[in-house]
Amino acid sequence: MLQLSFLPPFSSVLRAAMDLIISGQILGNLRASLIGLAIGFGLAVSSGVMTGLMMGRYRAVETMLEPFVNAFLAAPRLVFVPILYALFGVGRGVQVGIVFLSAFFVIVVNTMGGIQQVSASHVEMARSFGAGERQLLLRVLLPGALPMTMAGLRLGMGRAVKGMISGEMFIALFGMGALLRTYGSRFDSAKVFAILLIIVIVALVCSYAVALVERRLTRWMEPAA
Amino acid sequence: MGRQRGGPVIELRNCSKRYPSQLGQAAVDALEGVDLTIRPEEFVCLLGPSGCGKTTLLKAIAGLVSLDEGEVYIDGDLVTGPGPDRAMVFQDFALLPWADVVTNVAFGLELRGVPKATREKKAFELVQAVGLAGFDHHFPRQLSGGMQQRVGLARALAVDPQILLMDEPFGALDALTRRLLQEDLLTLLDRRRKTVVFVTHSMDEAVRLGDRVVLMTPRPGQVRDIVEVGLPRPRPPDLEKHPRFAELLEYLWQQLREMRP
Ligand SMILES: Nc1ncnc2c1ncn2[C@@H]1O[C@H](COP(=O)(O)OP(=O)(O)OP(=O)(O)O)[C@@H](O)[C@H]1O
Numbered sequence: 001m002l003q004l005s006f007l008p009p010f011s012s013v014l015r016a017a018m019d020l021i022i023s024g025q026i027l028g029n030l031r032a033s034l035i036g037l038a039i040g041f042g043l044a045v046s047s048g049v050m051t052g053l054m055m056g057r058y059r060a061v062e063t064m065l066e067p068f069v070n071a072f073l074a075a076p077r078l079v080f081v082p083i084l085y086a087l088f089g090v091g092r093g094v095q096v097g098i099v100f101l102s103a104f105f106v107i108v109v110n111t112m113g114g115i116q117q118v119s120a121s122h123v124e125m126a127r128s129f130g131a132g133e134r135q136l137l138l139r140v141l142l143p144g145a146l147p148m149t150m151a152g153l154r155l156g157m158g159r160a161v162k163g164m165i166s167g168e169m170f171i172a173l174f175g176m177g178a179l180l181r182t183y184g185s186r187f188d189s190a191k192v193f194a195i196l197l198i199i200v201i202v203a204l205v206c207s208y209a210v211a212l213v214e215r216r217l218t219r220w221m222e223p224a225a
Numbered sequence: 226m227g228r229q230r231g232g233p234v235i236e237l238r239n240c241s242k243r244y245p246s247q248l249g250q251a252a253v254d255a256l257e258g259v260d261l262t263i264r265p266e267e268f269v270c271l272l273g274p275s276g277c278g279k280t281t282l283l284k285a286i287a288g289l290v291s292l293d294e295g296e297v298y299i300d301g302d303l304v305t306g307p308g309p310d311r312a313m314v315f316q317d318f319a320l321l322p323w324a325d326v327v328t329n330v331a332f333g334l335e336l337r338g339v340p341k342a343t344r345e346k347k348a349f350e351l352v353q354a355v356g357l358a359g360f361d362h363h364f365p366r367q368l369s370g371g372m373q374q375r376v377g378l379a380r381a382l383a384v385d386p387q388i389l390l391m392d393e394p395f396g397a398l399d400a401l402t403r404r405l406l407q408e409d410l411l412t413l414l415d416r417r418r419k420t421v422v423f424v425t426h427s428m429d430e431a432v433r434l435g436d437r438v439v440l441m442t443p444r445p446g447q448v449r450d451i452v453e454v455g456l457p458r459p460r461p462p463d464l465e466k467h468p469r470f471a472e473l474l475e476y477l478w479q480q481l482r483e484m485r486p
């Protein structure tokens with residue numbers, strides 16, 4: 001039988017990773033995870049930036065929503081899994097929901113902060129050239145908030161991956177989290193570490209992708225000396 | 226150019242502005258009963274001590290602040306907000322840091338829905354006109370203060386306003402850069418007939434540039450005196466040698482000194 005070695009040698013972790021890849025377990029589950037991540041994160045970015053924009057621009061919206069945002073930001077994300085479970089049943093809904101909830105609030109808070117930091121003189125300048133409210137939002141406030149928004153996206157991506165894995169472990173149906181749980185319950189530490197390794201690599205690639213977009217969009221900024 | 230003579234008249238009637246008290250601070254009376262008529266195609270300089278309400282007055286003409294009393298009329302039409310007949314140049318330049326020079330210059334046109342190709346062509350011409358040829362795709366942070374304000378000026382000229390509102394545009398620049406920009410501004414305006422309202426702290430600048438100098442009192446700002454400059458145009462390079470120049474500076478200085486609290 002298996003021996004309980006919590007720290008398997010790296011070579012056996014790599015071998016386990018190869019086994020998992022060759023057997024096709026990684027590919028299918030990774031695909032399931034990434035689809036959920038893409039949908040949940042995409043929803044979080046679009047609605048989070050929108051919400052942050054509104055909260056940053058309009059005092060009334062900020063006053064109304066801020067307590068909720070702060071509460072959700074502080075709450076441990078796993079708390080939402082049973083709620084999502086009740087809402088969507090077992091399946092994609094829980095996974096997408098947890099990814100969304102993990103990323104949404106950081107993106108909101110960062111975007112809001114970025115909007116509020118946009119210099120009043122830029123707003124006044126735009127108004128003097130006849131900008132309407134919509135133009136002000138899209139041409140001045142959003143681009144001005146972009147560095148903060150992008151930092152929010154980067155934080156959000158990290159949280160999204162963590163949330164996704166926890167959610168998948170909870171529902172144990174598909175995704176890298178489910179795979180982790182399967183081998184975890186078998187105490188197959190080489191496989192567990194192999195899966196973790198792959199998750200970490202995927203998380204790094206995702207963060208890197210966000211960072212790439214960030215760098216492209218904020219090239220105008222002064223590099224810190 | 227086929228432009229008609231006779232730009233708009235700007236009339237300020239009994240304009241008062243009070244900034245309401247905020248966070249326990251006392252309310253500020255920035256303007257009190259300002260009456261002023263600015264003639265078509267005139268270059269008017271507003272001169273007065275710091276905090277006397279010059280920026281407030283300029284923003285009232287721009288339609289950026291609401292007055293508590295009185296009105297601003299442009300060619301008889303009540304000003305209720307910003308309009309395409311006016312463009313502003315700001316003391317802090319207010320360039321968009323994420324946009325390159327051409328995009329900044331084209332910003333006013335962009336807001337007006339001018340197609341990209343058209344507005345960039347226009348912006349490109351103005352970049353040349355203000356002496357920034359070759360810097361089209363630089364970002365504001367890559368430019369000196371003087372160059373940044375040239376961009377600010379080009380942006381205002383790009384929308385071809387009848388009225389140019391300038392709030393201490395050269396106040397943040399060193400003396401040499403300032404003189405060069407003053408000269409270039411006059412040259413640029415030679416070929417474009419505009420009404421200019423120019424706020425400044427500098428008596429020298431007011432006299433060099435203006436047709437008239439409006440002297441304002443300390444807060445709450447009122448018009449204390451209006452001085453006809455009466456120096457020849459185009460202004461000769463050795464304007465300092467003109468007897469009228471020294472006379473005007475002396476007079477303005479006397480007036481400002483008397484206002485000292
Ligand atoms: N948004 C504002 N809220 C409250 N008070 C203001 C505001 N803007 C200006 N003030 C006050 O109104 C007065 C006039 O301000 P304004 O900026 O018009 O003066 P200024 O003549 O342009 O001064 P400076 O020469 O220093 O630029 C000042 O005392 C200022 O503190």
Ligand SMILES: [Mg+2]
Pocket residue numbers: 279280281392393
């Ligand atoms: Mg001012």
